Structures are given as C-alpha cells and as structure tokens.
Amino acid sequence: MEINPAFFYIFAGLAIAFSLLVVIKKSAIASAFNLVCVFFSFAGIYAMMDAHLIAAIQIIVYAGAVMVLFLFVIMLLNADNAAFDMHPIGRGKRLVSASFVVVMAGMFIWVFKNTTYLGPISNFSNANVEAAGGNTQVLSELMFSEYILPFELTSVLLLAAIIGTIAIAKRKKPAALLNGGSAAKGGNAQ
Amino acid sequence: MNYVQPWVILAFSAIIFFIGFAGILVRRNILVVLMCIELMLNAANLTFVTFSKQLHHMGGQMSVFFIITVAAAESAIGLGLVVAMFRTLRSVDTDDIQLLRE
Amino acid sequence: MLALIALFPLIGFAINGSWYAFFQAPQGRTKSGATIPGIIATTAIGLSFLVSLLLFFELKGLPADNRVLEQVVFNWMNIGGFSLDVAFRLDPLSSLFTLFVTGVATLIHLYSIGYMSHDATPGKFFSYLNLFSFAMLMLILGANLPIMFLGWEGVGLCSYLLIGYWYADMEKASAGKKAFIVNRVGDFGFLLAMFMIFEKFGTLDMSQLRVGVFALAEHGHQLAAADLGIITAICILLFVGAMGKSAQIPLYVWLPDAMAGPTPVSALIHAATMVTSGIYMVARLNFMYNLSPTALEVVAIIGGATAFFAATIAIAQKDIKKVLAYSTVSQLGYMFLGCGVGAYAAGVSHVITHAFFKALLFLGAGSVIHGMHEEQDITKMGGLRSKMPKTFLTFAAGWLAICGIPPFSGFFSKDEILWQAYASPHGSKILWALGAMTAVMTAFYMTRLFYLTFLGTPRFKEANGDDHGKSHGHDVHSENKHAGIAVHESPMVMVLPLQILGVLSIIGGFIAIPHMSWIEHWLDTVIPAHDPASLIAAPSMEWVLMSVSVVGAALGIFVGFKLYADLKKAEELKLRFAGLNKLLENKWYIDELYEATIVRPIHALSVGLWKGFDIAVIDRTVLGFGRVSQWSGQALRVIQTGSLQHYALVLLMGLIASVGYLLYGLA
Numbered sequence A: 001m002e003i004n005p006a007f008f009y010i011f012a013g014l015a016i017a018f019s020l021l022v023v024i025k026k027s028a029i030a031s032a033f034n035l036v037c038v039f040f041s042f043a044g045i046y047a048m049m050d051a052h053l054i055a056a057i058q059i060i061v062y063a064g065a066v067m068v069l070f071l072f073v074i075m076l077l078n079a080d081n082a083a084f085d086m087h088p089i090g091r092g093k094r095l096v097s098a099s100f101v102v103v104m105a106g107m108f109i110w111v112f113k114n115t116t117y118l119g120p121i122s123n124f125s126n127a128n129v130e131a132a133g134g135n136t137q138v139l140s141e142l143m144f145s146e147y148i149l150p151f152e153l154t155s156v157l158l159l160a161a162i163i164g165t166i167a168i169a170k171r172k173k174p175a176a177l178l179n180g181g182s183a184a185k186g187g188n189a190q
Numbered sequence B: 001m002n003y004v005q006p007w008v009i010l011a012f013s014a015i016i017f018f019i020g021f022a023g024i025l026v027r028r029n030i031l032v033v034l035m036c037i038e039l040m041l042n043a044a045n046l047t048f049v050t051f052s053k054q055l056h057h058m059g060g061q062m063s064v065f066f067i068i069t070v071a072a073a074e075s076a077i078g079l080g081l082v083v084a085m086f087r088t089l090r091s092v093d094t095d096d097i098q099l100l101r102e
Numbered sequence C: 001m002l003a004l005i006a007l008f009p010l011i012g013f014a015i016n017g018s019w020y021a022f023f024q025a026p027q028g029r030t031k032s033g034a035t036i037p038g039i040i041a042t043t044a045i046g047l048s049f050l051v052s053l054l055l056f057f058e059l060k061g062l063p064a065d066n067r068v069l070e071q072v073v074f075n076w077m078n079i080g081g082f083s084l085d086v087a088f089r090l091d092p093l094s095s096l097f098t099l100f101v102t103g104v105a106t107l108i109h110l111y112s113i114g115y116m117s118h119d120a121t122p123g124k125f126f127s128y129l130n131l132f133s134f135a136m137l138m139l140i141l142g143a144n145l146p147i148m149f150l151g152w153e154g155v156g157l158c159s160y161l162l163i164g165y166w167y168a169d170m171e172k173a174s175a176g177k178k179a180f181i182v183n184r185v186g187d188f189g190f191l192l193a194m195f196m197i198f199e200k201f202g203t204l205d206m207s208q209l210r211v212g213v214f215a216l217a218e219h220g221h222q223l224a225a226a227d228l229g230i231i232t233a234i235c236i237l238l239f240v241g242a243m244g245k246s247a248q249i250p251l252y253v254w255l256p257d258a259m260a261g262p263t264p265v266s267a268l269i270h271a272a273t274m275v276t277s278g279i280y281m282v283a284r285l286n287f288m289y290n291l292s293p294t295a296l297e298v299v300a301i302i303g304g305a306t307a308f309f310a311a312t313i314a315i316a317q318k319d320i321k322k323v324l325a326y327s328t329v330s331q332l333g334y335m336f337l338g339c340g341v342g343a344y345a346a347g348v349s350h351v352i353t354h355a356f357f358k359a360l361l362f363l364g365a366g367s368v369i370h371g372m373h374e375e376q377d378i379t380k381m382g383g384l385r386s387k388m389p390k391t392f393l394t395f396a397a398g399w400l401a402i403c404g405i406p407p408f409s410g411f412f413s414k415d416e417i418l419w420q421a422y423a424s425p426h427g428s429k430i431l432w433a434l435g436a437m438t439a440v441m442t443a444f445y446m447t448r449l450f451y452l453t454f455l456g457t458p459r460f461k462e463a464n465g466d467d468h469g470k471s472h473g474h475d476v477h478s479e480n481k482h483a484g485i486a487v488h489e490s491p492m493v494m495v496l497p498l499q500i501l502g503v504l505s506i507i508g509g510f511i512a513i514p515h516m517s518w519i520e521h522w523l524d525t526v527i528p529a530h531d532p533a534s535l536i537a538a539p540s541m542e543w544v545l546m547s548v549s550v551v552g553a554a555l556g557i558f559v560g561f562k563l564y565a566d567l568k569k570a571e572e573l574k575l576r577f578a579g580l581n582k583l584l585e586n587k588w589y590i591d592e593l594y595e596a597t598i599v600r601p602i603h604a605l606s607v608g609l610w611k612g613f614d615i616a617v618i619d620r621t622v623l624g625f626g627r628v629s630q631w632s633g634q635a636l637r638v639i640q641t642g643s644l645q646h647y648a649l650v651l652l653m654g655l656i657a658s659v660g661y662l663l664y665g666l667a
Helices: A005-024 A028-048 A052-077 A091-114 A126-131 A134-143 A148-169 A175-179 B006-026 B030-055 B059-089 C002-024 C035-061 C092-115 C122-141 C145-163 C170-201 C206-218 C225-245 C254-260 C263-272 C274-284 C293-315 C320-340 C344-371 C389-403 C409-423 C429-454 C492-512 C518-522 C540-565 C567-576 C578-585 C587-639 C644-666
Strands: C069-079 C082-090
Touching: A005 A028, A005 B006, A005 B030, A028 A052, A028 B030, A052 A134, A052 B030, A052 B059, A091 B006, A091 C644, A126 A134, A134 B059, A148 B059, B006 B030, B006 C644, B030 B059, C002 C035, C002 C069, C002 C082, C002 C122, C035 C069, C035 C092, C035 C122, C082 C092, C082 C122, C082 C145, C092 C122, C092 C263, C092 C274, C092 C344, C092 C492, C092 C518, C122 C145, C122 C263, C122 C274, C145 C170, C145 C225, C145 C254, C145 C263, C145 C274, C170 C206, C170 C225, C170 C254, C206 C225, C225 C274, C225 C293, C254 C263, C254 C320, C263 C274, C263 C320, C263 C344, C274 C320, C274 C344, C293 C320, C293 C429, C293 C578, C293 C587, C320 C344, C320 C409, C320 C429, C344 C389, C344 C409, C344 C492, C344 C518, C389 C409, C389 C429, C389 C492, C389 C540, C409 C429, C409 C492, C409 C540, C429 C540, C492 C518, C540 C567, C567 C578, C578 C587
Parallel strands: none
Antiparallel strands: C069 C082
C-alpha cells in the first residue's frame, strides 16, 4: 500500500491521543469535542487511502450530524459532569479494566502481525479506479448497480429508525387531558 | 521510502477499538458510553477500508458506507432512549440503571 | 367341597366386614344390634361344622391306608422350579381338628350374640371372629407349610385384632400388641425352620416331606450325624414357633395379658383353637420329631416345666380370667409333655378334651362377669350358686373335668399323658413327678376359683331383690357402689352353649380311654401308635399311677375346700407365706425381667439410632442438599448486578480466555 508513513503516523497519533482524551476526560462536552477530532483524524486517514467518498461522508455524517446530535442531547439533559457531581468508578476497577483491555489489544495486534494477507482479489486497483472516474464515481455507480438492494434496505431502516425515535422520545400526554374538554388543550404539546 | 504495512493500520485500528471498549467499561455517563460505541464502530470502518485497499475490492468501502448510515441511525435512537429514560430517572448515571439487578 | 370348610367363615367375614365398613363405620358408630351379624357369623361357622362332619364320615368310609382327601384350589406361584399351590388336605388328624374347632367355635359364636349384645360395634366383632376361624381352618387344612404358615400368621393377626378390640383403652391395646409381637418372635423360628426344610428336602408339601424324611431315615436306622443335626435344628425351630403360638416358656407372657379381650375371644382363641395350633403342628410333623430324640426331649422338658410353672402362678391370682389363663398355659404344657414323650395321640386327645372344658370354663367365667356387671375379681364374688344356678352347674362340670376326676373327660387324657411320661422310652420319672405335682396344684387352684366364685357367702353388696332376672337392667353398672350389684343369670343364648359344652366335658373323654382309645386308632395312619412293648415300665404301674393321680386330685380338692371354707384361715396362711405369695401373684416378675433385659435395651437402641443416626446423619444430609442449593444461590446472586458495564467486563474476560486459548494452540 502506497501510504506515506509520516502522514499516517501523524494522523494515527492524533487519533489515539484524542480517543484517549475521550475516555479520560471527565466532562461530557470535552469527550464530545475530542471525538469530533478523532473523526477528523480518521477522515484524513481515509483520504490518504484513496477512500475519498468515505472520508467526505465521515465528516459530513459523523462529525457533522451525529456529534451535533450528541451535543444537543448533552446540553438538553445538562449531562455535563459538573452538574451531576458523579464520582468516577474506583481506581481498582479502572486498573482492572485497563489491564484486560491492554491484554486483549495485544492479542489482536499479535494476530494481525502474524497473518499472511491475500493479494488482490478484484481489479479495483488505484490506477483502474482513477481511470474509471475517481473513487466517488466508481462507488456511486456500484451503489446503484451491484449494491442497490442494501441501499434500498438501508433507506427502509432509516425510516424505521425515524419512526422509532419519535415514538420513544415523544412526551406522553397526561391522562386527564385526554378526556378533558377545552381545558388545558395543547398544554404539553408533543 | 518503505510504505506502511497493512498490519500496522490494522493494529492501530485495534488500538482505537479497545480504547473505545475501555471507555465503555470505565465511564459512568451514558452519553460518553454511547460515544465510545461510535469510536469502536469507527475502528471497524478503518479495518474495512484497509482491506478494501489491499484487496482492490470496493466491497469494503461500500460496507463502510452502510455502517456509517446504520451507526447514525442507531445513535439517534440511542439518544432518544436516553432522553426518554432521563424523564423518569432524572439521571444519566449508569449506576442508576440497575433494573436488571438479580 | 373341602375348601368350603374354610370358605364359609371367609364369606361370613366378608358380609359382616363390608356391612360394618360401608354402613356402620362411616356413620360414626350408630348403635346396631348384635343379633343379625351374630346370626350370619354363627351360620357361617355352623355350615363349616356340618361340612366337616360330612367329610369326616366320608373319610371314615375310605380304606384305612388311603384316608386322605385333597383339594387344590389354585396354583399360587411357580418360580424357578418351586411350585406352591393353595391346597387343602383332610386326613384323620386334620378332620378331628376341624370337627372340634368348628364345633366349639359355633357354640362360642352363639354365645357371643348374647355377650356382645351391648357392644357398640358387633358387626366388627363377628367379622373378626369369622376371619379368625378362616385363618385357623387354613392352618389346619393346609397341605403344605406355607399355607399353614399363612393360617399361623392369620390367627396371630386376628388374635391382635380381637384382644385389642376395645382399643380405646391403652392397656387393652398394649395387650394386643404384646400378643402379636411375642407371637412374631415365635414365627421367626417357624420361618427359619421352613427355610431349612426347603433347603434340605426341596419341598414344603407335607406329604412329600414325609416321604423325604422317611427316605432319609432308611439309610440305617440311625441318621447320619449331620442329618440328625439338621433335623434336630428344624424341629427345635418349629417348636420355637409353637412356643410363641401355644404360650410355652419363655414366650407365654402374652396369654395372661390377652385376657383384656372380650371373654368369647379368650374362650375361642386362647383356650380351644389358636393355642392348640402348636400341638397340631408337632403332631403333624411327628415323623420328623420321632427321628430326633433331642428335639423330643426339649419339647417334653419345656412342656413339663411350663405346666408346673404356670400352675404355681395360678394359685395366687385374683382375676377370674387370669386364673383360667394360667391354667390354659399349664394344660398346654401337658399337651406338649405328651407329644414330647412320643404319645402324640394322648396329646391330641388332651387338646380335644381341654377344648371342651376350658371353653366351658371361660364361657362360664364370661357368664359370671356378665352377671356381675363386669366385676372380675374373685375376692369380690361368692355365693353365686343360688343366683346363677345354670352357670354354676355347667362350671362345676368343667371344674371336675379339669381336676381330672373320673369319669369326666379330663381324667382320661391327662392320665394317659402322665402314664406315657413315666413309661415311654422318651419319658422319665422326673417328668412324671412334674406332671403329677401340677395335677395336684391344678385341682387346688381350680377348687379355690370355684369356691370363691360360687360357694360361700357373697362378698359384694347386692342390690334389692326386684332386679333378679326380670328386667335386665344392664345400665346399672357396678360403678354405683352404694346401689349394689343386681346379679342375674345369663340369657338362654349364652347358657345353651354352656350346657352343650358341659355335656361334652362329661362324656367327651370316652373317645380317649387308654387301651381302647378310639382316637389313637383313628389317628393310626398319621401318627403311628406306639408299641406297647417299648414301654420301660411294668403295665401294672399304670394302675398305680392312675390311682396316685386320682388321689392327688382329690387331695387338692379337699385342701381347697377346707382352706377356703374359712376365709380367715386363708388370709392367715397368705400372710405367713407373704413373700412367696407376692412372688406368685406377680407372676415371678418375669414380665419385669423381660422389660428390663429385652424391651428397654431395644428401646434404647432404637432411640439412639433415631437421634444419633436418623436425625444427625440422614436428616442433615438430606436437608443439607437443600441448604447447599440455597447457599449457592445466595452466593451466585452477587453476579447479577444489573450493570451493563459489569457484564461487558465479564464478556471481555471470557473473550480473552477463549481467544487466548485458541491462540495458544496456534502459537
């Protein structure tokens, strides 16, 4: 893979640093912003790997929509640490979790290091993709030809998600108002 | 120059994944836990893209496309649940969500 | 036809029992008369008697060497070569037994109609009586040892049911239990003997057994030492069973206590029928006993000792039924003495005569008790001769019979036994002496009983004369001491059996006159008559001994009359021998001895096992299982925290474990 190591290590380092901050920082808002930075780092790495559409979507959807939603909810619930005065979990538990996680990560890395990787199984090499019009063009064409089914299903899934979220998060009307006549109409509207 | 080996990228992805997992185990704020879940999904995405590039197959990137979509929908629903739960519980502390106890 | 003898009482039991169980018992003891159940029961056993009579004559018509009637009812089991039939066999011995058993039983059933007329549950009583008769007839007619054993156990069971009939009284219920338990001890010996018989001879059928035993004896006239040992052991074990059933030392202790039951029960079971089953068994298996001189000795010695021992106790008893009970034990000793010296026919004839006069005496005692409104202490009776004349006469007949006064029935059979004890090759002078002394004591204590009950002046307060015999004021019990006891003669239904038995006691002995004994001749095929030449004493001695026993009996009667005519002298005598009197009155403290040496240790053992093993070990283990589950549940509860993060951590740990294991394999 023709990736410049320097850029990769920079982006990788940033991503690791910011993700550690996500986990470590007490404030929820701080965690959210650090996560946004992680997403940006990831987008950089995607771009380096010639996955341009993915990089763009990462920024637009993840950093732009999902994190905004997170911030909305944090502020809605006032879930920032200071307001709630939460004690973090005990030191011992943190140490135990961290050590287990480190062990597991070590095992994964060892596996990744010691596998033999396959060579190319299709012909979407960098040169061919560029020749065919670039990453976005190729992906878009594939989307509406070969992967049309998952695409449509995903849209159904999103519909379901929308309806579900509205149903879950909707504020229920108090029972008295249901029978009451003109009184308190539209009081606690949904 | 010697390029980056695929396993390095995968190792990095594993590191991010497990940092996210550690966050789930450690943090007490539900919203931060949800954020760590997003972190883990991102690490998986990176793995897909890596293999897509290595195998010269677009399936990996297509998968990432759908994963991002689904993750977005899932986080929306998750936040909706948190909001609904907050109304009753008045707290976003995971220690207060113990109805499954015993 | 043969099975009908046993079947009729069984049907009577079924009728009375089902009526009682379905109609009377569920309605909580509604009063019912004794007449109908009584008639059903008496008819049933009476029909048995008629069939026995018919079959007796049929048997008489058969040639002498083939006097046997058999009937196989059905094949009970057939396991690996061992085949057991429910089969009945009638031969001279068993026909004799069925005759007198069913005859006496019919009379006692009739008597019970009167005696139990005020009982709350006569249906139950008569069904038990019929069940007992059925079991006894099975015992007698059984063609093989298991059927006999079934009847053996059955009479034991019915004995328990009937002795403890008034079970609400703890004492009476305990008496029933005692009878059953002591009987069981004897039955254990019987069972062991059956096992040994089967092991040695391969068959339990009595005629096949006889063939087998004779085959054994043919190898020379002496048995091989090992065979002799086995035969002796079998005979002694069988006699242990007889000890239990026929109340010999050391298993006699239940019979005096058994007087807690109603008097007809005492008459039927403990005088005429059940207790004679031991002698029946010995007489039946005489071919085995004849081969083992040791066993015969054991039988004779225990019989003689029991006769003497029981007579000593009877002298000092105050309860009318207890005197008769110990008298029964003593007379049973006589019967075994007779069998033990080889004179089985004499033993059997004494069984028959004893059945007549002892049943008579018991029924007479019942009549007295009934008339005296449940009073049983003879020191509180007296002068009943004029009040209960019919009872007095019949009781006198029984009294003379048991004392051995010629020509009453008891004289012939008792005398034959005493002569055989003296003269038989198995007998000895000591045994004769025991028997003779016992005869004197028997005469004495029976006279004492007779005198204190019927003669002399009344020692109880009598009620005013109006109540005599007219209105049977049976509600007036002797509780009301000031009002006195309204003594009356018993109703005809009770007196008639007494009269019949009285006649039989007088003339019954004529079938057993020595040297012309019809019984001996009749039993020839089953019990080989002894060879007169084998007697070891001169025949003239027989007349000497006979006169000695008559004189001894007369002496006993005379002493008894003299002593109790003047009660003050009797009291003086009692005080002079106060220690001896106390010993005899308390039955030589044998019951207390058994209690201390056998009952208490067993009880302590069972309590110890209960506390030390059942509760401490078994209960702890079983309950422990429950506690362990509970504890482990409590312990494992801790895992369910409800916190997803904890669950995620455990997930991770499991993942590390499994992946690590796989990777370890690869590395």
